[in-house]
Each structure stands twice: as structure tokens, then as C-alpha cells.
Amino acid sequence: MITINFKGRKNLYDYGELCECCFECSVCSLHCVIQNREGYGGRKTFVYDLFSSEAPQIHEALWACSGCHKCAEVCPQEVDPLKVIVSLQEQSFEEGDAPSYVYDLVSLVLETGMAFPVTKKTIKDRDKLGLPPPEAKGIDEVKRIADLTGLEKN
Ligand code: SF4
Ligand code: SF4
Structure with missing residues (x-):
């Protein structure tokens, strides 16, 4: 059974409504350090994986983000993934879910x-x-x- 954490999903859109415009082009992955982790590569980007997660605020790689801003700089859709990531980290921290x-x-x-x-x-x-x-x-x-x-x- 899939359990969707609606608070985490709502955060995605409250803090970065443009994440709906992500079309999984992978451009952000060219510069993202998290792409070196196992399971990512090719068209499987960390950013898209996070955006499509049922509970993004407890995503296993959420705290691996270095805050380098590269994803925001290169995205052709003007999505600002870092803004969303930071808000999810705040929620994770406040709810005691951070590492x-x-x-x-x-x-x-x-x-x-x-x-x-x-x-x-x-x-x-x-x-x-x-x-x-x-x-x-x-x-x-x-x-x-x-x-x-x-x-x-x-
Ligand atoms: S560069 Fe932008 S549109 Fe492309 S996968 Fe990354 S966030 Fe989505
Ligand atoms: S800000 Fe985070 S998600 Fe964006 S490219 Fe840098 S490490 Fe990756």
C-alpha cells in the first residue's frame, strides 16, 4: 500500500509551485553531486525523484544536498529545486526526522x-x-x- 504524506506534498507546491513544470530533462543532474549516489544516473535524477516521492520530507537523500544552487541556475523551466529542498529540510528538522x-x-x-x-x-x-x-x-x-x-x- 502506498501512503502519501500530504503535508510533504503540499510543501512541494507551497514552496515551489514551478516544480509542476519539471519535465525530467536531467539538465540539473549534470551538476548535482547527489547524482553520484547509487540508484541515480541517466534520466533518473535526484530532483525528479524527490518531486515524485510520496513523502519528500523524509527522502533518504534530502540532506545530501550541498546547497550549491546549480540545479536552480541551469533549469530551463525555471524550477528552483533548492528552494523546495530547503523547505522540506526545515519541515524534516522541526518534526524530528532529520539525521x-x-x-x-x-x-x-x-x-x-x-x-x-x-x-x-x-x-x-x-x-x-x-x-x-x-x-x-x-x-x-x-x-x-x-x-x-x-x-x-x-
Ligand atoms: S533541470 Fe529543471 S526541468 Fe529539468 S529535470 Fe531538473 S528540475 Fe526538472
Ligand atoms: S542545490 Fe542540491 S539538488 Fe541542486 S544541484 Fe546542488 S546538490 Fe544538487
Whole structure:
């Protein structure tokens, strides 16, 4: 039995009504890094696969998008797949469906102001280059942005 997640489908059209104009030409796939994943190739594009998914907000490759904008730049139909992808990622995040590394990354940024963990190796490598250990900066600003955007609550 196929179960269609109507909230995810509605998001597709609310955030990118032009996705109805996608005619599966594959042009966006020429530049998309996700096309290197198993199962994609030729006329099977990630973008079209996402658009035709029953539950696009939990599509297994949703978070593999690098946000490079190439699909939006080259599409002859002026579809903006990235706009749709970002809205689906937001929904996925808010509903707790995003991969755990996404939540871990957000916690790391909120706690340290940095998007990477500072390990002993990081400090050693920087020391070799004559650089001081990285310092957490701007945490108050990050927390304020998270508060204003609802990120921390979510
Ligand atoms: S380039 Fe545009 S029309 Fe062609 S497959 Fe990609 S999104 Fe669809
Ligand atoms: S923005 Fe995402 S979907 Fe579009 S080409 Fe880049 S990686 Fe692919």
C-alpha cells in the first residue's frame, strides 16, 4: 500500500509551485553531486525523484544536498529545486526526522559558536603552524539568532 504524506506534498507546491513544470530533462543532474549516489544516473535524477516521492520530507537523500544552487541556475523551466529542498529540510528538522548529525551540528554551533569540534589534533595542528587554539566567539549572537528564528526551540 502506498501512503502519501500530504503535508510533504503540499510543501512541494507551497514552496515551489514551478516544480509542476519539471519535465525530467536531467539538465540539473549534470551538476548535482547527489547524482553520484547509487540508484541515480541517466534520466533518473535526484530532483525528479524527490518531486515524485510520496513523502519528500523524509527522502533518504534530502540532506545530501550541498546547497550549491546549480540545479536552480541551469533549469530551463525555471524550477528552483533548492528552494523546495530547503523547505522540506526545515519541515524534516522541526518534526524530528532529520539525521542525528544535523541536530548534533546545531547543538555544537549553539554551544561553541563553531561548526566543527575542536579536538586535541586540531589544537596540535594549529600549534605546528604557530596558531593559537581556536576561541569560541559570538556565542551570544548565535543564541540570539537561534532564539529569534525559533531554532533553539525546535
Ligand atoms: S533541470 Fe529543471 S526541468 Fe529539468 S529535470 Fe531538473 S528540475 Fe526538472
Ligand atoms: S542545490 Fe542540491 S539538488 Fe541542486 S544541484 Fe546542488 S546538490 Fe544538487
